[in-house]
Amino acid sequence: MLTTLWLLPSFAVPVLGLYVSVRCPHGKQCQRALLSNNDIFLHCNSSGAQWHYFFLQDETNWYSHPPSVPNIEIMPEGSILIKSPLPSQTGIYNCRDKNGIQVVQYEIDFQDVSTLHITHRGLGQKPLQNETLSLGGKEIIFTYWEPWQDCNRCGKLGERKRLGYCYIQEPLEKPLPCWFYLGDARLWSSRMRPEMQVEACNVQCETQLGQVTFDNFELSEESGSAWLTCPLGSIYRPITWEANNTPLTWQGQLSGQDVTTILDPSNGGRRLQVFQPAIYTCFVQQEFMARFNPRPGLDTLETLQREEAGQQPEAGRARKGKADTVFKGLKLVLLVGTLLGLLGLLLKLFRPSRSKRSNRTLLVK
Numbered sequence: 001m002l003t004t005l006w007l008l009p010s011f012a013v014p015v016l017g018l019y020v021s022v023r024c025p026h027g028k029q030c031q032r033a034l035l036s037n038n039d040i041f042l043h044c045n046s047s048g049a050q051w052h053y054f055f056l057q058d059e060t061n062w063y064s065h066p067p068s069v070p071n072i073e074i075m076p077e078g079s080i081l082i083k084s085p086l087p088s089q090t091g092i093y094n095c096r097d098k099n100g101i102q103v104v105q106y107e108i109d110f111q112d113v114s115t116l117h118i119t120h121r122g123l124g125q126k127p128l129q130n131e132t133l134s135l136g137g138k139e140i141i142f143t144y145w146e147p148w149q150d151c152n153r154c155g156k157l158g159e160r161k162r163l164g165y166c167y168i169q170e171p172l173e174k175p176l177p178c179w180f181y182l183g184d185a186r187l188w189s190s191r192m193r194p195e196m197q198v199e200a201c202n203v204q205c206e207t208q209l210g211q212v213t214f215d216n217f218e219l220s221e222e223s224g225s226a227w228l229t230c231p232l233g234s235i236y237r238p239i240t241w242e243a244n245n246t247p248l249t250w251q252g253q254l255s256g257q258d259v260t261t262i263l264d265p266s267n268g269g270r271r272l273q274v275f276q277p278a279i280y281t282c283f284v285q286q287e288f289m290a291r292f293n294p295r296p297g298l299d300t301l302e303t304l305q306r307e308e309a310g311q312q313p314e315a316g317r318a319r320k321g322k323a324d325t326v327f328k329g330l331k332l333v334l335l336v337g338t339l340l341g342l343l344g345l346l347l348k349l350f351r352p353s354r355s356k357r358s359n360r361t362l363l364v365k
């Protein structure tokens, strides 16, 4: 019975375009749990759509759009983009057409990603157990697991993850996302957390076109680190990072072996904190997305110039001028590269997700 509930076919999270999106069939209400802090698109197929929001925390107020909530953008074709949703934005998202007739209604539980319980099978770590909501109570708190995401690498040992959301079920009742179950009740249990589970995987490669973005970075003087962001990465998709061609794994992070980098769990490793000036590359859905080169620090550059110039400060200055021009040129090249990459992405968006082969020929020509 549970499975039929979960497998409503038209209500999945397909990877569509730049953002992960949620769709609900026309005229229907759809309920689901997602994670806070990760951008999400809610579809409403109606031009001139009117959106109204009701946040469970507020209890009484419906918000209409506009005047709006700052992190929600309405798109020309009627959908909305919620950027970095907050747990407090758990609530009802209602879309009506221009005549005021309901097109879809979403009930979204944005579960707090900062409480994410992360476990790795390879390290023998166990996900959370089922618990009852209160002592002797009949309500079960459990994790509803999404399917495993794709492996983050191919042709080599990789890792894959799946997300799990907190749900509560009363006997013979339909389970509800935890914060929808509680509503405005101020109950709390440490079991009420979303989860992420990781395991090793190994899959064959299909040859794929990479989407290449180049960028460079500098370690900040204060923190001795830099944050890199993988374009198009999201907690809902497989991401992998490599440092000087060596993969960074959740296993390495969770076991404390890899201390030279930190994968940010709140976005599924989309952001990486690095402490070493190495070459970092990232892949999304096994496709090459971006490469980050360490920018030679100003200190290094100046030292080099001073050494080269010796006692000729004039020549040194001239050379620095030249170096600046070269840098500007490089920046321009990088910019053009980025734009080309984005163009490639746009092209990619318009191909059907499963027919990679036919599109490849098109793009290669």
Ligand SMILES: *[C@@H]1O[C@H](CO)[C@@H](O)[C@H](O)[C@H]1NC(C)=O
Pocket (backbone or CB within 6 Å): 045, 046
């Ligand atoms: C969107 O609505 C239009 C007009 O109502 C319809 O023709 C079209 O098939 C719908 N598209 C989707 C994806 O539901």
Ligand SMILES: *[C@@H]1O[C@H](CO)[C@@H](O)[C@H](O)[C@H]1NC(C)=O
Pocket (backbone or CB within 6 Å): 002, 130, 140, 141, 142, 169
């Ligand atoms: C936990 O609870 C859910 C929902 O009642 C149930 O489907 C699942 O089998 C339970 N898991 C275990 C290990 O008991």
